[in-house]
Amino acid sequence: MYRVMRLIRRFEERSIELVHSGHIVGGIHPYIGQEAIAAGVCAALRDDDIITSTHRGHGHVLAKGADPIRMLAELTGRSTGLNGGRGGSMHAADFGKGIYGANGIVGAGGAIATGAAWARRNDGSDVVTVSFFGDGAVNQGVLLETFNLAALWRLPVLFVCENNGYATTLTVAQAVAGSITARAEAFGIPSVSVDGTDARAVYAAAQAAAARGRAGMGPSFIECTAYRFDAHHTWEHKARVRYRSDDEVAAGRSRDPLDVLGLADEVRDRVDAEIEALLAEAVAFALDSPAPDPAGALDHLYATGLRTRDGNGLLDSAVR
Template sequence: MPSATDLYRTVRLIRRFEERAIDLVRAGHIVGGIHPYLGQEAVAAGVCAALRPDDIVTGTHRGHGHVLAKGADPAAVLAELCGRTTGLNRGRGGSMHAADFRVGVYGANAIVGAAAAIVTGAVWALRRSGGDQVGVTFFGDGAVNEGMLLEALNLAALWRVPVVFVCENNGYATTMPVAGAVAGTITGRAEAFGIPAEVVDGQDAEAVHRAARAAVARARAGDGPTLLECRTYRFDVHHTFEYRVRLRYRPPEEEAAGRARDPVAIQGDRIDAAGRDTVDAEVERVLDAAVGYALAGPEPDPADALDHLYASGLRPRPGGP
């Protein structure tokens, strides 16, 4: 079990990273905006604390928290968001496709539900090679009706693939409430394939960790996949574009109730004030350095735009096929 301080450090790092990233969006340094993870920090923190460094993770378009919780360098992540060559993926992945194989992050994915298929195949291949790694895929409630996710659940159940499926149910698929999009239940999707499923308090990092630790142990022992439905709440907009259009799809009283259970405050209350202040100051130092690193990095050279498209090193022919 990670210490209360360690879990607080992770949720605080993710929170402040996202707030700094939003500042950089508004300043024009992050082009195209981001999908903020504010309010959902406990899910990434609790799940990733149950993993080994060589376990693998795939995430979503709202994936900064997953990448950071798994151990990626915040400076390199922020540089990636800013499109700099010093970023995790030389500025080519951006906010929605960040990957870091060194810490087991096989990529965020902007295609809803696709990351589940990727991690299922990847961890199956690792097991075939003799490894005992576990895979985790994060996805939102909007993915539970997508064929790619359902196919991954089916295959993982058939072949007892060691995957933990983590649904971050924040109540909305963009602006569509879960009740208007999901027939039956989210856990029922997994149960239909014979996969154990559990509803978890997604605002409590320790509750998430306990459930994830049990699911990871089950997977590593060869007993197959598990689905965790982590009920959480997105504090901010679906995408920073909403700062301009100001969509009104969540009642103010609902937002207030959601914000009342802040995962940073919940975990912070488990450590003493001095310890919390120490962690907060440490996080600020890390992110001050990360912002400086990101903005100092060079922007990509357009002449290199066609590099790194193929593993073989081949370049596409000018003008197409």
């Protein structure tokens, strides 16, 4: 889990550098400070289990096993990326790894994960699906509707709320009435709150929830409390938005998930060096890769491969 967390941390830091240099266009939502959640949850999953992610999704995608080299190429919009440069930061996916996509719509991944769980169960599989979402999503109607169906149908879904204290710049206290876990408990979903900076605690909770789902006992809900070390979005680095005091940020940063794990320095040094080499390779690969060919901009829009318009700007006859 330390290796995964270190990979996420340095991947995000290198990505921020590429945002500032202009190689990643549009910016990213850094996952720094929340690494233990992705690492702990995904360590409890099998290779064939499924996850859905969020706009702050790099950590989940990497923890579930996506290739970091191709992932960085995706963020830089290159044809060698996980999704050919089409998904970018907020829509990266790798179906072969059970990653059914990051999602820029708050709370939307819950319905996708629950649909996937329903489909797999109907196929006779004991696959578990995980929906990651932030504290801002617990007020979204689609997520509450999803809780209802998952509970009614006793689906093997693990709902993981990453409570980092803020929905963009709005505090949880200003946005959420009652408690976050009570949202799921109202639907009869067993819920727990754990320290999201402690990978071992997250892993234990996720392991129990996954076992419960595989046994046919239905969904579970885990609230993981953590602190977002960096900006909501790298746009803040230029805008200098002030909604957190320096003292608050310093206090939040004082509990670093990579330190909480408590590994010996020699182990950390060895892993850190390996991660540095991997990310140096990833950056070089991304920057040396070609951009997508604009001629293929309309490819992959339909499962049949049909293009929406012909070369004269008219609708293709098959589409008409």
